[in-house]
Amino acid sequence: MPAKRYAHPARAASLPRLLLVCCLLLASQLCLAATRLDDASAPQDLYGLVDFLADPQGTLSLDDVRAADAPFQSSRSRRDLSFGYVPGVIWLRLELQSDAQQTRVWRLELNYASLDEVRLYDIGADDVRQSRSGDTVPYAERAVGHRNPVFEISLQPGEQRTLYLRVDSRGSMTLSGALMSLRDFEQHSQNGYLVHAIYFGVLVALGLYNLLLFLALRERPFLNYVLFMCAFALSVLSLNGLGAQYLWSDAAPWSNRMLPVSLTSAALLSVIFARSFLDTRQWLPRWDRVLQVLCGATLLAVLATLLLPVQTALQTMSLTGLIVTLTLLLTSFVCVGYRVPGARLFALAWLMLLTGAVLLALRNFALIPSNFLTLYAMQIGSGLEMILLSFALAARFNELKRQREAALQLNEQILAKRVTERTLALEQANQRLRELALQDPLTGLANRTALQQHLEQALARSLRRNELLAVMLIDLDGFKPVNDRHGHGFGDLVLAEIAERLRQYVRDIDLPARLGGDEFVVVCENVQSAEDAQDLAKRLLEGLDTPMYLEDRAVRVGASIGIALSRGSDDATTLIRLADAAMYRAKAAGRNRVQLDAAHP
Incomplete structure (x- = not known):
């Protein structure tokens, strides 16, 4: 009995081991x-x-x-x-x-x-x-x-x-x-070669088409596009084994390094193409400097793929491709905001390539499964990208053509405008010569004769347009004591300064003139109302009343201003006389003020 009691637990303890051995043998048989x-x-x-x-x-x-x-x-x-x-x-x-x-x-x-x-x-x-x-x-x-x-x-x-x-x-x-x-x-093999033949047929057709466009139009983006396409085609040939089969079948060691070198070179040429296509130097100068730095870094990456161990070169290729694609995609989005010609299609094209590059890189790093989509993601994305870029080049060319035609029309308009302006300038120069004979020699303002001619013409225009015209007669207050104290030479400087202030404070369409002595006249056309004329006169009064600093001396003179208004029915002499009478009333009222003619319309 005791022996049986101890034998049963021993058999029970060996049973799990036996099951484990059987499972291992079964697993081994399944594996084999x-x-x-x-x-x-x-x-x-x-x-x-x-x-x-x-x-x-x-x-x-x-x-x-x-x-x-x-x-x-x-x-x-x-x-x-x-x-x-x-x-x-x-x-x-x-x-x-x-x-x-x-x-x-x-x-x-x-x-x-x-x-x-x-x-x-x-x-x-x-x-x-x-x-x-x-x-x-x-x-x-x-x-x-x-x-x-x-x-x-x-x-x-x-x-x-x-x-x-x-x-x-x-x-x-x-x-x-x-x-x-x-x-x-x-x-299966025929189908695969057919797909690749169609892919490269599209690339060759697009490349030749854009090369012919470059030869015909001499537009640099077309050539950069062709160079980028050639480098990218070499990388795809290396990636799918067709290059080693047809192009460098005897250069086996080089075949191992062709993929990182060609694909990194394509990344470099893509930056160059993007700069010329998007014209970042003109539209986005700061981004253009970033792309220049990226060009330099990508060039170093190309050299690195030639010198580094192949595995490190392939990793450099993947990292460089992702950085370049992301940067250019971001650049294109910014260009879309600035309405750069062709930027929308360019952004869409790089989005296609980015999708393919990301899938390829993630598959290479074993982060996503390897299947038909991830294996040929680069070819699919790049094919769509090349087609979209070709459309983008065409759209950009059409837009630039439209802009050039618009610019040509604008230049013709500018040329016509300049001819008109030069003709007008010549007429104005002739007029200026005539005016020089009608200028006051001391102040450079119109003299009495010029005032008479201008006022008669202004009255005719006011009558024809039914506009209000104002004649302001200005007589300086306190000028005689300045002249007596400091001499006539200094008094002439004061008069010249008064003339300069008149030019500064009158409107461009107004005419300041000197009657003689310390009397001045301002003819103001297109005055809206009597109140508007008074406001103009008060502005003149404030400007004239400001102290003057001449020859290290400070002097101050005021002025009394009389205003006469007309709609063109009066003659020049009558208006000046009415303004003169209003000026004397201003002096009688205490000087340094504005007085409107009582008989104004």
């Missing part, structure tokens, strides 16, 4: 379960099929990763197969089992062309088959001639093979891909 392929198998996404192993130091060999204790993990433990910028090497493992009735050829494709080197170890009963691909591998040495890393897998009926992919890249470790039959791959 082969992907079964038959004659009708559809394309298989690698996510969920492959296991992965991170090798940060890049020191593991094939034998190391084939060992039973190699710490592979199921890809389903991750969101996707985008690892971002990570050091070292990533290994992928895939077990395949053929259920086909005959030998079938399959294609395994990683759909990110910027992977540096991908080695495939295809292990089966016939030992190990090795092949490699990637953008640092010369095109002629790739396992399958394609813009992306593609490998051929041949499976006989019932055959089981294990695939190990060793991926080494200084760029983003985007390892998404698919396994598909040869027929499906050919259809």
